Amino acid sequence: MKIKRYIVDSLPQAIQLIRQELGENAVILNTKEIKTGGIFGLFQRKQFEVIAASEAVKEKAEELSVTKQLQAESEVLKRLENVEKLLENFSKNEAPMAAKPSGKKLQKWLARLEEQEVDEEVIRFIEKKIIGRSPSLEELSEQQVGEMVQDTITRLFQDGIAPVGLDSEVNMITLLGPTGVGKTTTIAKLASRQVLYQRKKVGLLTADTFRIAAVEQLRTYANILNVPIEVADSPEHVKLAMERLEHCQMIFMDSAGRNYLEEQYIEQMIELLSSAPKQENHLVLSMTSRWKDMKQIVERMKSLQIDKVILTKWDESTCFGAALNLVYHYPYPISFLSLGQGVPEDIMLAEAQYMAKKIMGVDERAGSGAETERIVSAF
Structure with a gap:
């Protein structure tokens, strides 16, 4: 019996890894959303923890189905089959959602950040934050969108500034x-x-x-x-x-x-x-x-x-x-x-x-x- 734990950015990614490493008949035992990385609890990434097992788990369950523990485990496998179907649907719909345009007004300000040598990961973080706060950006003026970008940058700096310049307790x-x-x-x-x-x-x-x-x-x-x-x-x-x-x-x-x-x-x-x-x-x-x-x-x-x-x-x-x-x-x-x-x-x-x-x-x-x-x- 082979059981593995995966930390992934998306559930379809987990399915692909599981099939590659554990085979087409592998089963998912458990999934849950977790937070990883970040600074002092900030800027954490949303990821998924997926526990999967090879086909041997199924065979073992069939051989020892007389016990209550394995009966419960077979029940888990049935539920996970439904989860797998849902994940397949999720994977089909994920790409169109990620490709949602952010609008010309926001892109102008993001181009300004690129000129200022803000790196790509930070720009994408800012873009995601602003779209999350106001999905209908095209209804706002260019100045209003710029103020949102500036406010987001200000908040990032607020989290990264020392509360005091010099610690008075240190000599x-x-x-x-x-x-x-x-x-x-x-x-x-x-x-x-x-x-x-x-x-x-x-x-x-x-x-x-x-x-x-x-x-x-x-x-x-x-x-x-x-x-x-x-x-x-x-x-x-x-x-x-x-x-x-x-x-x-x-x-x-x-x-x-x-x-x-x-x-x-x-x-x-x-x-x-x-x-x-x-x-x-x-x-x-x-x-x-x-x-x-x-x-x-x-x-x-x-x-x-x-x-x-x-x-x-x-x-x-x-x-x-x-x-x-x-x-x-x-x-x-x-x-x-x-x-x-x-x-x-x-x-x-x-x-x-x-x-x-x-x-x-x-x-x-x-x-x-x-x-x-x-x-x-x-x-």
Whole structure:
């Protein structure tokens, strides 16, 4: 007797697999709808769990039909024959339903998402959500359809944004990321705001001894803010540096920017991060990177402890779809957006509606006086 369990996207798919692996006379013992995948219970896929058995089950049932258990099992087989007939009808009707057009008005906005390099899976998810909310899209104006798309994107961002930028209970904030993404400048912005607006005692720590310019840049900011700075080139030195900075309420550590493709770099970062017992790690990514490259960085670095993501060079990009792809595919909430070189003003808390508008091409005000004023008061 051979019994197998299948997890499939559709019941006709299950029938095809069962016939291939268990034979034409195989029987289905049980089917049920399940949810798989997703992030924190969100974006889960609907799938089916199907239990099937080879013809040997039938033969066994006939041989031992004297028992109540097998009588019940033969009854199950009869019911499943009816289920199989229903599935065949379902399979005939499934294709026309999937081919239902979404309308020219929606397609225009979906084309905008494609231009913004939102990946295909995310676009199809948005399309499905909107059609589910309003099947009669052609009765709406083009603007109304666009507002629905923007609202759907905003909701996706809301689920992928950190509730707070920096955890006040954590005294060690570490910025991770490849070279050139702006970690040092971002640390200066965050530290400055904690000193100037939160009146906290801040310390700076750099482990980026590979770039002398990075150390000197951070030392310059430390002198301007009148805060202590320590330089560490090993996990042991990080521990010693933290002891010297123990009077600080919040320590910002600038990690080394290296080639993220090097396995040695990842191993060094794991060792470095293990030296701080209570910390919050922000992965810094540049919006000038293509989504393909950004995804590769995340995949390489997900062996590290990543708590949040900071997106830099937001002002230098005209393509923002990578941010949406990021929150859809990965469980790392976005904490901050960096919008320029100004310290400390050109940084803001990640804001769902603002990010959605940038993707839709609605809000092009980044860098204006009104925008800067809102950013400064953000946190």
